Each structure stands twice: as structure tokens, then as C-alpha cells.
Amino acid sequence: DQQVKQNSPSLSVQEGRISILNCDYTNSMFDYFLWYKKYPAEGPTFLISISSIKDKNEDGRFTVFLNKSAKHLSLHIVPSQPGDSAVYFCAANWSGNTGKLIFGQGTTLQVKP
């Protein structure tokens, strides 16, 4: 039962353009969402998060949008840079949970120079 889904396994974008990575979830209890970035041979690293009380959170080139009614979130990277090429994981958390995250399958982003 995949509660967090990233339906696009890969995405290729030209340098300088916008990258949009999508994530859907099924569990209405989820109320906190995170994006992690993973380079080859390294562990995932935290990128940005959003609480369900917000619909947008911005950090530099990275913006996460949350649409609760659609159970959908997206990560926008503007402008995309070659160093952004990595696997991006969406993850979910919920009130009362004190220790684990539910991850999506990941999307591999390639930013071409």
C-alpha cells in the first residue's frame, strides 16, 4: 500500500528552466511533508518541508506547494542548475507520530547544461 506516490520516475530539464516534481498521498492523516535529495553513494539529505496549515513554503530556489484537497504536493526548482541533478524523495509525517517517515519512490532529476 503505497501511501506516498511519485509517479514520475525521471525528469529531464534544461539548465535555467523550472523543474517541477510531483507527489501524491492517500492518507488524510498526513499533515507534514518533506522533500529529501539524494546524490549517488550518499544518504538522503533534507531539502524543504511544509506543514498542512500552509499551502506554500519557499527557500531560495526551492518552493513546495501543497494542495490538501487534491492530496498533492509539488517541488519547484527555479532556476534549475546541473548540481540539482539527483534523486528527490517526497516524505510524509503526521501528528502523533514521533519517529518515522513515509517516503515516495523518488524521482530522478537530470538538469542538462
Next chain:
Amino acid sequence: DTGVSQDPRHKITKRGQNVTFRCDPISEHNRLYWYRQTLGQGPEFLTYFQNEAQLEKSRLLSDRFSAERPKGSFSTLEIQRTEQGDSAMYLCASSLGWQGGSDYTFGSGTRLTVV
């Protein structure tokens, strides 16, 4: 501090053998987590510790799997009687308390191949 260390980086084992992995968290972190990542999937939660206490275990952690954190510092994950389906990347993470997951620091993982 060099972050979260996992040892070994790679392990190839024959089906039916036992394997043990080690995770050394960031020294001041009281929480330690184990995840498993199979090809094309995201990390799946296995278990986590607060200090030496194992607070939650996933149903993925069958009776062939056991994790310990005896002194609240490093942790070991043992898999007994390995099966080919155990082939995966085993990731360890640590944190100081719980901030919703944004404070996880992951190690680079141990890649297990069961042949």
C-alpha cells in the same frame, strides 16, 4: 564529527548466511533510525531507537531481523538466514529528538547483495 557512519559499505553474502551491519550516529544524537531501500523504491522504515530503547518496529522487521543499540550509541542490524529478497540498501539515520523528520542525518548506507 564526520556524520553518520555505516559499516560495511557493501556486503555480498550467500543465501542462508547471517549478516550484521553497524551504524555510528552523530555523537550527540539520541535517536537512531533504520530504513531499507530496494531498487526503484524510497526508503522504508524498519525501526528506531531513542537512546537504548527500541520504540517502534515495522512489520517489515520479521523475526529474522533484529536491531540493537546497547549503550545508546552505535547500533547493529542483524539479518539471520538471509534471503534474496533481503538484497537492498540499508540506511541508518540519527537525530537529536524529533523535529518531524527535517533533522534526520542519513548515513551513506550498506548495500547488501544476497546471492
